[in-house]
Structures are given as C-alpha cells and as structure tokens.
Amino acid sequence: xxxxxxxxxxxxxxxxxxxxxxxxxxxxxxxxxxxxxxxxxxxxxxxxxxxxxxxxxxxxxxxxxxxxxxxxxxxxxxxxxxxxxxxxxxxxxxxxxxxxxxxxxxxxxxxxxxxxxxxxxxxxxxxxxxxxxxxxxxxxxxxxxxxxxxxxxxxxxx
Numbered sequence: 001x002x003x004x005x006x007x008x009x010x011x012x013x014x015x016x017x018x019x020x021x022x023x024x025x026x027x028x029x030x031x032x033x034x035x036x037x038x039x040x041x042x043x044x045x046x047x048x049x050x051x052x053x054x055x056x057x058x059x060x061x062x063x064x065x066x067x068x069x070x071x072x073x074x075x076x077x078x079x080x081x082x083x084x085x086x087x088x089x090x091x092x093x094x095x096x097x098x099x100x101x102x103x104x105x106x107x108x109x110x111x112x113x114x115x116x117x118x119x120x121x122x123x124x125x126x127x128x129x130x131x132x133x134x135x136x137x138x139x140x141x142x143x144x145x146x147x148x149x150x151x152x153x154x155x156x157x158x
Contacts (some may be wrong), residue, residue: 037098040105041107043062044107046062047062047063048091048093052089056073060074063147064147067150068150069136069148069149069151070149084120085118085119086117089116090113091112092112092113093111095108102140106135109134109136110130111134112129113129115127115129134151134152137150137152
C-alpha cells in the first residue's frame, strides 16, 4: 500500500512538473523573437526551481488558476502533505524545443528526477524517473505574463 501511495505521488508530480536546472541545448523557435522564447522558458525553469524546493505557493504562481496544471499541483501538494513523512527530490530538465505562437507556447524537454521518500512509519524509498519529450503548454495572460496551463508528462521508473 505504501509503495502505491509513493507511486501515486510520483505520477501526480510528473503530471504537473517541476525540475532542477540545466542549460537548454537549443531554442528552436522559427519566426519568433528570441526574447519571447527566453521569457517562456524562464517560466518553466522557475516553476521547476519552486517545485524542487516544495514551495507550493510559488509553484502555483506559475500556473493559470483553475487550469489542469494548477489543479494537478493542488492534488500533488495534498497527496504529499497527507501521506509522506518527508520528500526530497531533484529535477533536471533539458529544453529541446520552444514553440511560440502568441498567446500560446509549448516547451518541449527531457527530464530526470531523483526522489527520496521517507515514510512516517520509518524507512525510505528511492526512485529515479527519466522521460524524453515532455511538454508544458503556456498561455500569455492579459497582463503579458506567461503561465503554465497544461502538461504532457509520461514517465518510466528506472
């Protein structure tokens, strides 16, 4: 039962996303301003940094309220806070493509996350997850701020 709870938390985390920081290999964005690409990608990097710190208020601040990404974040936060004694993780991402067609954008990336879950009852589990071609979907708000509204993350446990 405990392993399934941990696995559920991991799945929820991957549905939302979050990560460590690596330098992107390419910024592919034909016909769009490179400054816009950097703004879009910075939202993804900042979201990942906040998720690594488990700073839920900051994580949610990078999502459109009531979007799939926001709801998934709330669900993940609730699961982690109610079932896990202590969670530490470190996400690393490598952005492979950024497509901007304002007011929408997609950031494609590969990721790796190392997870350690310390159970309330004692003991711990370690997991490592790697995924290629994950996607965050972003939308530019009326105030000109890029926010995450959805993600496509499927993973395999190593």
